[in-house]
Amino acid sequence: MKDSKTDKSEGLIDKAAGKVKEALGKATDDKDTEAKGKAQTAKGDAKQAKGNLKDAVDSNHDADSTNNPPR
Template identity: 55%
Template sequence: MDKDRVKGAKDQAAGSVKEAIGKVTGDKRTEAEGKAQKAGGKVRRKVGEAKDAVRDK
């Protein structure tokens, strides 16, 4: 498993938590930061998946 997959999953989870906190508190900035972190994590995870796929072939 590629380390980008792990870091991406971690960032996605942290972004989801941050987004939820922003929604609950009404803090639009925190909510937006969470969405951005979650999206970045998703991209990083996909990069790791692609690296794994190439390595496994």
């Protein structure tokens, strides 16, 4: 499984590429390219959210183990 930093960085790359495709589609009046750009941007958002969720779960797990030492 990928770590959270990998998910977040891949998400950022997808978002940037998606924005470029979307702008290119708008500039050339190519609705297909524009739609693909929007989809790639959404994919990037999802990857970043996945990375953030992994961070939250890891933080919660770390807090639980710190607050509840084994007996």
